Amino acid sequence: MDRQSFYKMMKGQTGLDYEVYLNSDALLSLQKPFDEFCNKDELQFQIVHQVEELWMKLMAYTLLDIDEYMVEKNTNRITTLFGRVDLLQSMMNEQLALLETMSPKEYQQIRLALGNGSGQESPGFRVLIRMGPLLWDTFKTHYLDADGKTVESIYDSEYSHCDAYKVAECLAQFDAMFQRFGYRHMQLIARSIGFGAQSLKGRAVDLLQAGIRRQFYPELWAIRDTMTDTWGGEYGKVRDALGKPDK
Ligand code: HEM
Incomplete structure (x- = not known):
């Protein structure tokens, strides 16, 4: 078989139940046609971004469930679902490495085809940064204020590894992984376009450090x-040394 025949196979379109259920026909048509890519790396570039959007959609949906379980104080459900969110965040961070297999020159060619597009416009990212504070309000109302607890009391003066502490640590992990995406993304930028360059929005990319x-x-x-x-x-x-080194 030649390349064109394999391209045709990659589209699916057999009409079998698997494809119907997954809507794979539409899914596999969401990338540019093969003959319109500016180079061989562009398919990867589009797919990585699309997959990241899908993971963010699933994460946002899961966080809404978590928010509702917080109102019920259903800690078991919350910790299980935060486990899912954590895996999604890990995968999102790991998958950035795929784009590091793209040469800086090939990325420059792709970049010319992006219009004014920027990650800041990512629908998944935009919804997640609004959802973070929402979760805090729900946690504070139902796990702290309702029981007369504070962050200080659950971590220190009345520490008992209680449910409120457990959920707080899930929130801390979510926050840490979100920050880790930021670091990982910075490394990707260093590898592909460099830090000194102007971004597509005309800002120096090191502003991302904020x-x-x-x-x-x-x-x-x-x-x-x-x-x-x-x-x-x-x-x-100022501490005393534990050991007594020979003079
Ligand atoms: C070679 C690949 C990439 C490069 C060179 C790159 C570059 C950049 C740059 C320069 C910005 C700064 C905003 C601007 O002014 O445009 C940015 C923001 C952003 N990018 Fe990327 N990016 C890449 C891949 C990705 C991927 C795969 C994602 C996946 C979700 C992503 C998500 C984001 C997000 C969410 C922001 C906004 C961050 C914030 O406001 O804190 N980027 N990116």
Whole structure:
């Protein structure tokens, strides 16, 4: 078989139940036709972005479920679903590596075909950054305020590894993985277009560094600082050595 025959096979369109259920006909038509790619890397570029959008859609949908389970204080469901979110975030981060198999020159050719498109316009990303704060409000109302708890009490003065603590740690993990995407994405940019360049929106790409400092739940990070300072006291600043080295 020649290349064109394989291209035809890649479209599917056999009408079998698997294809009908998955709507694979439409799915496999969502990339540019093979003869319109500017180079051999463009299919990968489109697919990685499309897959990332699908994972973000599933993540946003799952987070809405989590939000509803928080109202019910159904901690078992919440932790299971946060496990799913964590895997989705891991995959999203890992998959960026695919784009590092693209040469800088081939990316420059693709970039010319992007119009004014930017990751900032990603529908999945936009919904997720709105959902982060929503989850915090629900957590605070139902797991903290309703029971007279605070972040300080569940982490330190009344620490018992309670449900509120468990859910708080799930939120911290979600926040950390979101930040990790930012770091990983920065590495990808360094590899493909470099940090010194102007972005498609005319901003220096190192402005993205503000994005990676984004924290959905600053209170969950600040409690670590407070505890270290409180527990350490003076001892935390200047310590005696544990060992007694020979003079
Ligand atoms: C070679 C590949 C990539 C390059 C060179 C690149 C480059 C950039 C640049 C320069 C920005 C800054 C915004 C701007 O002014 O345009 C940006 C933002 C962004 N990109 Fe990418 N990107 C790549 C791949 C991806 C992929 C695969 C995703 C997957 C979701 C993604 C998601 C985002 C998001 C969400 C933002 C907004 C970040 C924020 O506002 O904090 N990018 N990207």
